[in-house]
Amino acid sequence: MSCSGSGSSGSGSSGSGSEFSREVQLATALLCGSSGSMPLLQLHRELLQRCEITEEEFCWVLQGCPRFLLVSRPAEDGWLRPEDCTVVARTSLRLCGRQEECGGCGGGSGGCEQLHLCKFFIYGNCRFGKGRKPCKFSHDIHSDHNLALLRECTLHELTEEQLSVLLLQNDNTLLPEVCVHYNRGDGPHGACSFQDDCTKVHLCQHFVRGDCIFGLGCKRQHAIDKHGCRMLEERGLGGDIINQLPFIYRNIHHLAAAEKCPDSSYEAADQQPEICLHFIRDSCRFQNGCRRVHFPLPYLWEVFDGVAWTALQDMEDIERDYCDPSKTQSSGDRPVDFLSWTRDSQAVRRLSTVSSVTKPPHYVLTTDWLWYYRAERGNWVEYGQPDDRQRTTSVTSRTLEEAFLADRTAEVRVVKDQRQYVVSFKDMYQRNPKHRTKRRVCRRPRFVSVAEVTNR
Template identity: 40%
Template structure:
């Protein structure tokens, strides 16, 4: 082929060497045509080779011990209106930037080449495409910000060059005046504005490759996590919204609905979803393991209604949350018995016939890996349960039986009763042991209370001392204790689980700092940290919530509302067993030669200053410091 001949003339290394270079997934993404030969040592002429980098711009330009470039973002985007008078660096040759470029093997790139690489990899440079606009109905989709939205209202599939509707698509297939305004505000040069479509396509292809790569973790337990906000997050109903209302409101990535389930049918455009009427009837029918469909011609086995796809949204599985959480979805596992009926695993009238696994056991295994096989016994027989085929097989006689996974039915009235029964005076709340220094008169099961500390108290002195160690010149105006009984109960439950996994020894817990936008303070006090909503301090050591040993580090991320004072959290964090993280992690990595995982990630294993936590149950936001 002429392509191969041209490639060999420009790259004079052996195919094996070239293949090894391109196989480095930290540096390259290869997008191949469906007809490409997967056995070929080098990409064919229809392949697209994209360059990747984990290097990012620092959000604060000047900071010590930083692993990000200290550069003006408008300079990188090509249009800094301040030029040489800009207070932010335009110098790629500074000692800090030069060291980083050498470390990432990017030192020899021209300015334009480096900036192109950063634009297609650093998510903070180009504005995001609005996911709500692309998923809802109407002129603005489901985006409630409409014309004031700071993300781009443009067809995602158009940017990827794969929109099947073409000119008939109801989404925008051009960068309209509002989109141009948003891009101009980011400082895109005229040249970058001309190639904006290509920039976004490249950016989306790189992000898509990272998502696909994270879906399957070979050789160990799979974690269903992905990029910043996964499809699973969007399709999960928010527990806070059902109970008391969600403090994150429109920023919440989860679905807001008054019931722990919702039934929807795919619309004619193949993209949007419409609500099915009488969803409680659908739910009741679906919860019966013997039911294969509903009278409105919904097939529960294929989840279709005629030629249209049907989906069921629900709250998180009960096995993924602490036991006192209400309105989670309890999934029941059944096997078909000799009489054609359905028997729940681990239950039955005859104890000799009871399976050695329960619904809870199977649910945990299924969520970890829904394609694995589970061994169990019943009446001295050995069985294999295959999640993929949803059947169990007798290993001796090779007979097979159907298996079904269905939720336990919860009516709308049940929901009201459960919420009403969750009172502040319930025995569950009174049995929780809170710290002795908490104000017992300021405990509420439904929300949080803040209790100002007296400046002469030992508690105040302890917190202020931690803060002033690295910010000695800052003036503390107040320290408030956050008392959220619900979050504290979850934190204590998580601590017990981690202690058990740690062989009964006390897990490592530390007071750490976290700076954030002041507008999110109340929501964090109510519902805890969620990095998908609150954002993270970069992703250098993993995609999670970042906490710092030093207040001076978190000060960079504390955003003031009034321009005078800032607020910072002091959180109690179960850091547990930790290891050095990297920017590809969406959960802690597996420990060597074991089936267990680390609890958190850090910047330095011997002297950690930055901690990344992926599970919010490991965090309790205990104090808020207001300072200047």
Template identity: 40%
Template sequence: LTECTLLVNAILCDNDGCLEVRQLNAKLAQNSFGVKVANLRSVLFDDGKIAIREGRQRVPGGNIRPDSLVVAKTSLRLCQRKAGECGHCDGLHLCRYFVCGGCTFGPKCKNPHSLASPHNADLLQRFGLQDLTEKQLFQLLLQNDPFLLPEVCPHYNKGDGPFGSCRYTTSCTKLHVCLHFLQGDCRYGSRCKRTHTVQQGMKLFKGFSQENIQNLYKIYRNKFIINGQCGQSLTNSVGPSKPNSEGERNEICLYNIRKSCSFKEKCVRVHWNLPYKWEVLHRDGVTWKDLPCMEEIEKAYSDPTCNSSWDPLSASNIKQHVDFKTMTYKESPVRRLSTASSVLHPPHFILTTQWIWYWKEDNGLWIEYGQGGGDTTVTSETLEKMYLADKDAEITFQAGKHQYTLHFKGDEGSQTMFQQNLKYKTKREIRRRPRFVSPQDVNDIKRYCALLNNIWKFANQGAKNRVLH
């Protein structure tokens, strides 16, 4: 099975990272390595190595449809730290422009260009990618590593203006291209009001080779298939967005909380006046009811030392007890709705949720990652990005002289995340908690942003008047 997986990955990466099942079968039948094609089904159901977009051609017996698209997948990523700043981590130490095919510095580049370094060679061996050629590996990374490709602007893909609802027009740092075109499901074709080319966004592809620029459509399509987005719209050109998941339906709308949402009651996200909302499941097992004293519950939840929203030693006890470990209130399930994580949006988005990651010291203190004074390769921001990319991942990192593996998924079904010392096997609990924002903070942030917006409008109007005179 391992041999077949390696061969399938190599074949896919030689063919723009993807092939239809029937094409892949034909390529495997021609291989001269003696790998049996009978193992293909097992490889295709390995979610860690392969993503599939189901085809339309039906076949009897529930077999894989021959027109299904098979895409090569990996959880390997490039290290995001600057050259020389990272001692040891679970990311490849490579120049991103080298991977994208357009580094102009060559041997003079200050970032690594070698796959043969001990660090990179060890990682490739661990991920089972050691036999891929440089070109095959780079194709695999391009369609899997979210930091290599510019993000498609969601605001450009909704609204009626020439730039959709994007306020940044030509200065936007995200790609202004029809999302449905990249996903392969635009029903408007040449009549679409969104652009179907990347020419206007070429400045975002600095460091990309001409070959990769020509293949951008396939690279993006493969990326969306891997992320489970292909065939499902993140935004809709003519109406409110459709949720991709239960998590998106339970997300608090950033537009409504800031000022107003144009979709109003048709919006798939939750309209609420705070960036968090605590609810308890009613006895009917269907209806979610608001919990009282949400600010106090949120304040307790934001404190990593708190296991619940009630402290029997406190003089000012909160009237209800929400258990944060089991997420229950009087044995009924509790949920916390939230705005999107701050790592998913640029800094100008206000009232996103900033998640802080903590580890527990021997003395019981909770220390934020990257803030404890030690030489560590991870921060709250990097952990949050990795967690959102794969909530079952295990991440190896270094702090001082010690190496650790961080487990987002607890042992034997436990919900408790932990890190483990690779040498001594000791474990420390870790927690992910939001940065606390009070209702007063929300009002202050909104007033401050409104003030900046007015100053910006006034400055623009003044510039226009000077031009007219």
């Protein structure tokens, strides 16, 4: 199985209301019933037992729906193989932190787009729900308010337990952090001065990342110990959730890493070097000692050949296709998939010069990033430019790029034709809070040809 180059991604679908919404629901339930993630091949096998879906459709669903994060770790020889891939479930839904201000949990929420649920109900251990005194927060995932949100996100068929797992690994307000001091120094508590009284979780940091080489012989915890269980129980977490936490924390790590580069798989894009602007202009004084990449173009497409990153030959054509927001892969016999960042199952990456918004206007060959939203007819419209009815948004590509570089988890308010919208960088959607509709958003560079670079 290869989930690269598997057809159109259907960027506007995102899994809710698309022709594969049933498959998205089933896959989500399977993941959330397995501590929030599952090996790629296992998910495919189990999904086949529940519905008819081809391998191509399966890859299409994974790549075209932001519900799923595909975590791929290259093997020792550098190749990406399906057996080394894991699928993690994600969602932009969170618990509302202002439920009482929003009018309670039974309605009158005033357009709130977050779930109105008791936090301890999500933990599986609300003491009010089990006693005579009723809880002031809702335990009903199918209340009018909650069900409307769950339906919009294709999550309405999840059980309470499955929804709890999904929220725990996506809402960073629900669980304590992993103690960084525990992972330093010697001794049973590492360098943690609080020891058994620490309010953070003592887990092996490398186990959470998925790269611990010691396995069962590791001196750090790969499970929640009795002191951790006591601390978590005091916070209100139930035993079933606590048993799943080591794997949920691993999913949290993958999701947090992916947020740093939402337009690509984070394994391919993490810690990428930058192309030296001065070298392109024949003025780099550091020469071979420069920490940036020396390349004559403001972009560089590379493939990992099993040993090292090597430049792709058809680079200008790939760049031209990538700059078109309607395209999810390049043309040609061996296309680059812009969603999985692979070509023929090999990892691909794109290096570029610094974003144009970070430099003064006289700097040439910086990367001019453009922001688009998917319009009603399926076409892509750049922010700040008129649509087919000559309506423009209150923000431009530059506005969004500046906000994005300042905080990649931020939300930006947008006005168009007296309607209010919110652009979320976390899941790359534009939402209408009043009508609860949403449109896909994407970020692509402005195309610069080889001839343009040469003539400057």
